[in-house]
Amino acid sequence: MAVPLLDFQRQHAPLRNGLDAAYDRVISSGQFIFGPEVEAFEREIAEYLEVPHAVSLSSGTDALLVAMMALGIGPGDEVLCPAFTFFGTAGAVVRLGATPVWVDVLPDTFNLDLADAARKAGPATKAVIPVHLFGQPCDMDCLAALAKEHSIHVIEDAAQAVGARYGGRRVGSFGAFGAFSFYPTKNLGAFGDAGLLVTTDDGLAERAKHLRNHGMHPKYHHDVVGGNFRMDALQAALLRVKMPHLDAYHAARRAHAAFYNAALSGVEGLSLPMVHGGMESVWNQYTLRVGGGRRDALRAFLGAAGIGSEIYYPVPLHEQPCFAGTGRGGESVSVSSELARGVISIPVFPELTDRERAEVVGAVRRFFEEA
Numbered sequence: 001m002a003v004p005l006l007d008f009q010r011q012h013a014p015l016r017n018g019l020d021a022a023y024d025r026v027i028s029s030g031q032f033i034f035g036p037e038v039e040a041f042e043r044e045i046a047e048y049l050e051v052p053h054a055v056s057l058s059s060g061t062d063a064l065l066v067a068m069m070a071l072g073i074g075p076g077d078e079v080l081c082p083a084f085t086f087f088g089t090a091g092a093v094v095r096l097g098a099t100p101v102w103v104d105v106l107p108d109t110f111n112l113d114l115a116d117a118a119r120k121a122g123p124a125t126k127a128v129i130p131v132h133l134f135g136q137p138c139d140m141d142c143l144a145a146l147a148k149e150h151s152i153h154v155i156e157d158a159a160q161a162v163g164a165r166y167g168g169r170r171v172g173s174f175g176a177f178g179a180f181s182f183y184p185t186k187n188l189g190a191f192g193d194a195g196l197l198v199t200t201d202d203g204l205a206e207r208a209k210h211l212r213n214h215g216m217h218p219k220y221h222h223d224v225v226g227g228n229f230r231m232d233a234l235q236a237a238l239l240r241v242k243m244p245h246l247d248a249y250h251a252a253r254r255a256h257a258a259f260y261n262a263a264l265s266g267v268e269g270l271s272l273p274m275v276h277g278g279m280e281s282v283w284n285q286y287t288l289r290v291g292g293g294r295r296d297a298l299r300a301f302l303g304a305a306g307i308g309s310e311i312y313y314p315v316p317l318h319e320q321p322c323f324a325g326t327g328r329g330g331e332s333v334s335v336s337s338e339l340a341r342g343v344i345s346i347p348v349f350p351e352l353t354d355r356e357r358a359e360v361v362g363a364v365r366r367f368f369e370e371a
């Protein structure tokens, strides 16, 4: 039986009437930029994320960019950045002329190694970007201590972790800013690109709102150079239809992860993802580590069995050609390089059936038994 990595249709089919109505509402209103749908979305997501300010934006990438622009990060500044994450985390740093300093990650949680971050923080360091990778929160207490000691900003890359909790509190509100993505594969997926910044700081919220609309106020008067980083009203309206179901989606992902944790434990050559105490992952991905250089063989085996998988991420950021010559040079990030060679993500989307996930487990086990 084939098992897809993702299946948007299964999620959207039961919501179809609500989605059609939202679409109709926006088309009939003629209000495609800002307006009531965007305002309502911002109110509802702020409530969900338990923050005072939510600023809707065009993408998660732009959310990181606007956060750094609002904090005045630019040439001469260093930003501590994990080497094992999606490109967008560091792309924003380089686009602003700042220097990403590559920090390693922990092998079991895939998240920032804070001891390494502490070693690499220096006088030019202006910010640190913890990425709550695959939906799992970073250790925000240790991070807060590091940020305080070095007087640096924390910008949470929560692109994959909408709704995840650390110590009972939703991620995104620990730093100066929390950046979210609603790229279709995320737990709250839009019908195109969309993103968000959250903050508890009134001034930073105002600055982000100003920057997302060309730094314009009043109309056609510009005191800073911003950009067009606005979320479409259509995306806001459609996201509002999905948002009430988000916690149920998380619960389904959590149940799949628990099933995999039980069914795949003890397989020699395979390491399962760890969730440390006090953390609540939303399992945007369920990511295995395969030892012995056999990851690609497992992927080919699953592919031949019709089972979807993906490699998040095959190349660590310090090895990306476009980042050659960036960084301080010579930062050691060996765990990131190792993970890029060993990780594989398997289907964990909410609508995955019991039969499908059993099929995935059967195929993974067969691969290791036949070896």
Ligand SMILES: Cc1ncc(COP(=O)(O)O)c(C=O)c1O
Residues within 6 Å of the ligand: 059, 060, 061, 062, 085, 086, 088, 089, 131, 133, 157, 159, 160, 180, 181, 182, 183, 193, 194, 195
């Ligand atoms: C960790 C991480 N950071 C940033 C982004 C960028 O988000 P977007 O694709 O919405 O620009 C993504 C998502 O793709 C991501 O997974």
